Amino acid sequence: MKILYALAVSSLLFFSCGSRKTVESSAATSQxxxxxxxxxxxxxxxxxxxNYYVCKATGGGKGQRPGITVSKSPFLTRPxxxxxxxxxxxxxxxxxxxWAPELHHIGNRWYIYYAAGKSGPPYINQRSGVLESVSDDPQGAYIDKGILQTGSDPNDYVKTIWAIDLTVASIKGKLYAVWSGWERNRNTDQTSQRLYIASMSNPWTISSPRVEIxxxxxxxxxxxxxxxxEGPQFLQRKGKTFxxxxxxxxWTKEYRLGQLMLKNENLSPLEKSNWTKKGPVFQGTDRVLGTGHASFTTSPDGREWWIFYHAKISEKHGWDRDLRLQPFTWDKAxxxxxxxxxxxxxxxRKPSGEL
Structure with missing residues (x-):
């Protein structure tokens, strides 16, 4: 009997320890x-x-036209x-x-800024447009507010200049748009791109001449x-605008991020000399290729900052990419x-407050 009792206790301890290891492993995975x-x-x-809303372009399935989707999730890591x-x-x-739609909440409406064209390739017809929600629901219906005036070209089919990746932000209570564009329209998409800024009188109207920054x-x-x-994104914290x-x-593994910083919040963003440039501030390694086109958010409890970006899947030139997240910090400056x-x-580790 003593032998049977000892075996029973031994078996119980074995399974208890194994179960605890399983629970510990599961807990570590969940975090x-x-x-x-x-x-x-x-x-x-x-x-x-x-909730976290992720905005993406869709090519459309068979019999469907291209468009834009919005997803909703309480989890940053699970769209x-x-x-x-x-x-x-x-x-x-x-x-x-x-291309590259963005979802912004301004007033009591949602706005989606995107690039599109009448045809391509070659991608010489890309221009920037904006949609406005009909309610305060980001996944509800939208109306087309038209094309944005990203430079004047009287000889162009829509009277404006090539532009993509337009984004907006408020600086000292005034709305501004920043985008990637061409100096002038051309008949080839093998054209270098620059960043431009302009003020806006409302979320669908650019109200000043563009300024190259x-x-x-x-x-x-x-x-x-x-x-x-290209791919400019505003990042703002404690009175500083980046x-x-x-x-x-x-399409290459050398894709990377640079940074512009407004020298002082009281200076005009419409002056190139008021911005300082540095970089690269985020770039690939031999294990992560072509890091770029990022957006930014905070953790569910607001204690952490996170970067959401894409990376290339292989060294081969092309646009086969995936989406990635990781936290970032701030220096003393x-x-x-x-x-x-x-x-x-x-x-x-999952975002603080998501566990």
């Missing part, structure tokens, strides 16, 4: 995630009322189901090639087949510190 979190490119996320909120019209300037001129912005500045943008070529991109499959 972390790994990149990538999805396929795609040009990721945009915005946090609103305890929700995508709902189609808009599809391109037929026989219009924006009937094809929908950046072009690819630094060594870390140059050296490829086509030097680019524009984090993508540079080099999106109040500037963002993005660090190095975390390799795919390496555990990252």
């Amino acid at each position: 972390t995630f790994t990149n990538p979190i999805a396929k795609g490119a040009d990721p945009w996320v915005i946090r609103y009322r305890d 929700g189901k995508s709902i189609v909120v808009w599809q391109t019209p037929e026989n219009a300037w924006n009937q094809a090639c929908v 950046s072009r690819p001129e630094e060594n870390w912005e140059r050296g490829g087949p086509l030097d680019l500045n 524009i984090i943008y993508s540079t080099r070529e999106s 109040g500037e963002p510190v993005f660090g190095q991109p975390v390799p795919a499959g390496q555990p990252i």
Whole structure:
């Protein structure tokens, strides 16, 4: 009997220890995630009322036109189901090639800024447009507010100049738009891109002439087949305004992020001399390639800052990319510190408040 009792106790301890290890392993897994979190490119996320909304372009399935989707989730690391909120019209300037949509909440309406064209390739017809929600529901219906005046060209089919990746933000109570554009329209898409800024009188109207604030001129912005500045994103904290943008070529492993900083919040953003440039502030490694076109948000409890970006899946030139997340910090001078991109499959602790 003593032998049987000893065996029983021994067995109980064995299974208890094994069970505890399983629970500990499960707990550790539930507190972390790994990149990538999805396929795609040009990721945009915005946090609103305890949910994260991700806005993406869709090529449309068989018999469907291209369009834009919005997903909703309480989890930053797990995007929700995508709902189609808009599809391109037929026989219009924006009937094809929908790129890099962004979702912004201004007043009591939502606005989606996007690039599109009447045809492509070549992508010489890309222009920037804006949609307005009919209610305060970001996944509800939208109406087309038209094309944005990103430079005047009386000889162009829509009387404006090539523009993509338009984004907006308020600085000292005034709304501004920043985008990637050409100096003038051309008949080839092998054209270098610059960053422009202009003021807005409302979310669908640019009200001042555009001003160039950046072009690819630094060594870390140059050296490829086509030097680019694109994908600008505002990042604001404690009175400081930054524009984090993508540079080099999106189809290469050298794609990376640069930074513009407004020297003082009381200075006009419409003066190039009021911005300082540095970079690269975030770039690939031998394990993470072509990091670029980022957006930014905070953790569910608001204690952490996170960067949402895309990376290339291989060294081969092309646009096969996936979506990735990781936290970043701020230095004593109040500037963002993005660090190095975390390799795919390496555990990252989930955003604070998401556990």
